[in-house]
Structures are given as C-alpha cells and as structure tokens.
Amino acid sequence: MFFEPGQHKQHGLPHNPFKALVAPRPIAWISSLSAEGIVNVAPYSFYNAVSDQPPIVFFAPNGPNRAEGVKDSQRNAEETGEFVVNVPTWELRERMNETSAPMPPEVSEAEIAGLKLAESRLVKPPRLAESPVSLECRYLQTLEFPAEGTMRGNYVVFGQVVGLHIDEAAVTESGLVDPTRYKPLARLGYMDYAAVKETFSMPRPSGAQQP
Numbered sequence: 398m399f400f401e402p403g404q405h406k407q408h409g410l411p412h413n414p415f416k417a418l419v420a421p422r423p424i425a426w427i428s429s430l431s432a433e434g435i436v437n438v439a440p441y442s443f444y445n446a447v448s449d450q451p452p453i454v455f456f457a458p459n460g461p462n463r464a465e466g467v468k469d470s471q472r473n474a475e476e477t478g479e480f481v482v483n484v485p486t487w488e489l490r491e492r493m494n495e496t497s498a499p500m501p502p503e504v505s506e507a508e509i510a511g512l513k514l515a516e517s518r519l520v521k522p523p524r525l526a527e528s529p530v531s532l533e534c535r536y537l538q539t540l541e542f543p544a545e546g547t548m549r550g551n552y553v554v555f556g557q558v559v560g561l562h563i564d565e566a567a568v569t570e571s572g573l574v575d576p577t578r579y580k581p582l583a584r585l586g587y588m589d590y591a592a593v594k595e596t597f598s599m600p601r602p603s604g605a606q607q608p
C-alpha cells in the first residue's frame with residue numbers, strides 16, 4: 398500500500414493511519430499555570446526529547462491557531478515561561494484521559510480529574526504528585542508549521558529540563574530507573590495505547606557510547 402497524505406482517503410482505510418505508524422509515542426502529561434494562576438493539565442503525545450546535554454524536550458499542540466487562541470498548555474508555557482512534563486502510568490490512564498477533554502482556560506483539569514498536586518522545586522507550575530517522573534521545564538521557543546490552505550495551527554513548543562523528580566520506587570537496587578516498576582503509557586494510533594510492562598537490554602557494539 399502507498400498513499401500521499403494530502404490525497405483524501407487514497408489509502409482506502411476507515412481512518413488515517415499516520416499516527417498508528419509513528420508509534421509508540423511517549424506521552425507528556427503537561428502541568429502549567431495560566432497568567433491568572435489556574436493550574437492546567439493536558440496530555441500530549443507529539444512529545445519527545447531532542448537532546449540530553451542539556452536535556453531539551455518538546456510537545457506539539459495541533460489545532461487552533463493564534464487567531465483562534467492556541468491550546469492552554471502552549472499559551473501558559475509561552476506566557477509564564479515554565480511547564481512541567483509528568484509521565485502518565487497504567488494506574489493513572491483514566492485520569493490522564495479525563496484531562497484531555499476540552500475545557501475553558503478558567504477550569505482546572507487537575508480538580509476535575511481529582512489529581513493531587515505537589516510543589517515543584519524550580520518552577521511555579523505544580524507537578525502531579527502521583528506521577529513517578531516529573532520534569533520541570535523552562536520554556537525555550539515555539540516553532541510554527543502553518544497548514545497550507547487551512548486555519549489549522551501546528552506548533553512545536555520546546556523547553557529545557559531544569560529539574561527532575563523520580564519516585565524512589567522506580568529505581569532498582571543497582572540505581573537504574575526501571576519503567577516496568579511504574580508502567581509508563583505510550584500512545585499508538587486510533588484510540589489505542591501501550592504500557593511498558595516488559596523490557597530487554599542490548600549493549601551497543603564496542604566503541605559506541607554506553608549509557
């Protein structure tokens with residue numbers, strides 16, 4: 398099968414398969430603060446790290462453009478210069494999903510989903526207390542990829558990680574973070590997810606950088 402993305406339904410499948418092909422994607426469960434101090438929480442699976450020295454991450458809000466008002470997580474990161482990436486887990490899956498419902502900026506998804514908040518150390522937005530890993534981020538910049546011929550906005554918001562929280566229960570006796578201890582969620586296509594429940598190790602060829 399081959400198709401070009403702009404060609405409507407050329408693939409002949411009931412749904413556009415693109416997101417199922419770029420999968421699994423990690424999920425950033427972003428907590429941020431509005432300029433008015435309201436806590437916002439939302440998941441983003443167009444998310445990843447682009448470097449580790451220094452650690453830099455991005456999330457990509459798609460949908461409304463600046464004329465319509467960008468998504469709250471993006472607006473808050475840009476206006477306040479800070480956000481926190483929390484890792485959603487198998488246990489937290491339903492509450493994570495609840496926080497993706499469209500809500501007006503004055504409503505806090507954290508309250509609606511009954512999420513406990515904890516103070517961050519270096520940034521003002523709180524982290525999600527039940528999340529085993531949280532990355533405190535300082536906003537760096539936003540890139541924009543306007544979708545031709547539509548009013549749709551596609552943005553990529555970058556932040557530098559300035560503080561990392563790890564639940565001690567996620568760390569093995571030999572000091573390694575073990576994802577099977579907290580089962581992070583990943584997004585697949587459609588309405589599908591994966592949770593990391595099994596891993597394997599494979600040392601790199603000699604001469605290549607080891608962890």
Ligand SMILES: Cc1cc2nc3c(=O)[nH]c(=O)nc-3n(C[C@H](O)[C@H](O)[C@H](O)COP(=O)(O)O)c2cc1C
Nearest residue numbers: 439440441442443457458459468469470497498499
């Ligand atoms: C698992 C999951 C992943 C999502 N990933 C994205 C994403 O990468 N980009 C995006 O624009 N919306 C994504 N969404 C939808 C947003 O969470 C949703 O639009 C939310 O209302 C945005 O909230 P905010 O305006 O408070 O930032 C995702 C939803 C779910 C459930």
